[in-house]
Amino acid sequence: MNTDYRTPSFKRFLDALQQQSWELELLLSGFVLYGLFNAIEPLREQGAIANYIGNELSVFSHSLALVSVYILIFNLITHIILRGLWIGSLGLRYVSGDINYEKLNYSKKFEKHLAKNIGPFDRYIANLENYCSIIFALTFLLIFYFFSFFIVLAINSILLHTLITSKGYPDWLQVLSVIIFMVLNLGGIIVFIDFITQGLLKKNKWVSKLYFPIYWVFSFITFSFLYRALTYNFLDNKFGKRIIFFLLPIYIIIALIVNIEYSNTNYFNDLETSNNVFAHKNSYRDMLTKKQDMPGKMVIPSKLIQNNYLEITLPYSKDLDDLVFNFDSILKPEIDKRGIRTELFNLTINNSDSSMANSKKLSSLRKKYLKVFNQMHYFTIDGVMRDADFIATTDERDLLGFITYLNIRDLNEGNHVINLVRKKKEKDSLVVTVEETIPFWYFKS
Template sequence: MSNDYKDSKFRELLDKLQQESWQLELLISGFAIFGLITAIPHVRTAMIIAENDKQFYSFALLLTAFIACSILIFNLLIHVILRGLWIGALGLRYVSGDIDFEKLNYHNRFTKYLKKRIVSFDKYVATLENYCSVLFAVTFLLIFYVISISITILCFVAVAILIISNDSLPEVPRTIIGVFLICFLVIGTLMVFIDFLTQGYLKKKKWLSKIYFPFYWVFSFLTLTFLYRPLVYNFLDNRFTKRLSIFLVPSYIAISVLVSFKQKKTNYLDSAKYVSTAYLNTKNYENLLINDDDFVTMATIQSKVITDSYLKVFKVFTGNLENQMYTYHPTLKPKEDKRGFNSDIIKYDSTSSLKVRDSLTNKYLEIFNTTHQVYIDSLKFNSDFLISKNKKDQIGFETYINIKNLSEGKHILKLKRLRKRKKDTIKVTDITIPFWYFKE
């Protein structure tokens, strides 16, 4: 059969598919819900890993995927419930037919009111059908909106990082180009957002449409709007779908607000986690990192209760830590900063470069050991950190402290760091970890 949209037979096929689409909707919804519920924990774990590893681009991509999955699950569950209600209503209609208000024998006031509000059972079935059909389309339209918003945010970040903050480009041109692009993105984003909220107001006024069109054209490609534009305009040209689209955003905001409410059990214990000497944070103890999404945020020791004659201290690496070391020892900073987003397809290291790298690594480690000190209670202990990975595959620095002469009972470990502030060197506490020591 011809796929020409003007062909009458093709239109007949579409009308037929339209009438029978509920079967496909239920089938797709069922498989999608099952797949998404299975996938979303893995997406969440990957997102937490990316966040811990400071992989901004991966985190942004996974966050977008997580939000999209959440929207899909929520909307498809509602769709299945409504479609189930629709099927139930059809079954009831087959048995009972339409509503016979006279047979109910209600008072005239109630009969008139019910006839006005309900009209007929067929109208109820038709309304359910409309909501089910539209909700399925809305679900995927919202996913496109999430993707568009994510791309817009990434565009701002890309301009800031790749142009404005790019030291390899001349300062004046990069500043001019960067500021121009940021201004264009800001104005374009605001105009597109206003046009979205007003459902096309900027396209209706002659002088506004002339100003808006260049931004509209650029953003249609930038945010992939051209992929779902027919869906949007099909929504806006119908009164029912137009009302529904207006209702959607406030409803999601309301749901988010409602979900944020929770029962508070105490005035004090909830805030105890901010008092490091009074709170046992599970992320500070290696043996308690059980779940896939449990990661070290700052540092760990092996457990809350130590029975060994040593204390294993692991300090996780972060990009900020390296910046702190550069501040303390500026000569450590390389001429070419290789951190950031890059490819390792072509990678070559000569013998001389390997020797230089080894010597710099040793120097790096030396500076780290100089700037980081381990204290138990108020006593400083000797430490010799080496580069290592923990059981969560997080890279960092690891050392073992001899505590066989430590008294039994509760103790407080403090990992302190030397920090340069102007001309002075001060000592700050990075983390405080309580533990108990009992000899075997």
């Protein structure tokens, strides 16, 4: 096949292919829809985990990705519905032909109105074809736009983390990260302005000369050179631009709908943790049944305890880590290894003696960490103090936490309340607060 786009044969090939593209559109729409629907739950789960561990950037990324998925689903479902209507119209045209307004026996006023506004049936089919093609192309253009945005977001997050934890990196890398971060964000803002103004910066002779290097760099960073032809084809098509402006408010509505919640009570909806009068599901291990269900600050096995011991887990969080460092500053590491890191710039040659010494030091610090952690915490059950003896652990999802067991064989059967009490250092004073309260029922089996 001749692939020279200038030859008549290639143009005829494209015209013929265009006539059959609806089959591929439906096939691809179904395939992509299947993938998008299957992506919803993992995105929710990972977003919940990110929110649980306090990773704000990851929470934002997953929320944006979830909104993007819903927008793409809306587009593809709309495309399938319109394409189905188009196929049905073709079938009806084969049976019934064109619309005969005279046979309807309407008044002249309505006959004239319908003939003018609806017109021939072929025009209706042609309009449906245009809508289907535009929406289908727009959907995949949006996929590329989302992809480009997440590339920039990923680069930004890596640079930002490098700046925040720059103590462990060479000076030249810190300076380079600052420069790249500033240039990337400034360039991103300029490109975004050009994008929302539909190429305003490309229209002025002198501004376009200054803008061109930024445009060229970002075309490679975001891989936009792969889909720019599609973008410009939209921009020079009035019908396509009208569709985009029509869909834009719908996308905004979808973004708002994703975050809508239904309130069914006046008194208990805002309770996010358990207390004396409310047992929240995130306090009980057996109620965390969904993948996106995250534990609270303290977790016990169930509302009903039938053993003579009580398992208690405190999920790890960065804030909890910081409280330990603040309680005993010796534990605060010189280089914070939390978050994204790379060993690319930390390559060192260690002999066996130094490696063993580091291992012993780390083991000693772990023991001290747990000792301080236990000093910071204790429990009260119905007002009676119980000491904590935590060790570190991971759950079935490999989430880090701290676990201990309390002897409760002396408790009477019935309802009880356990409080997690934490000691904190604030400036020069020691503050004691009740961090979590969980009700439970104890009945011996």
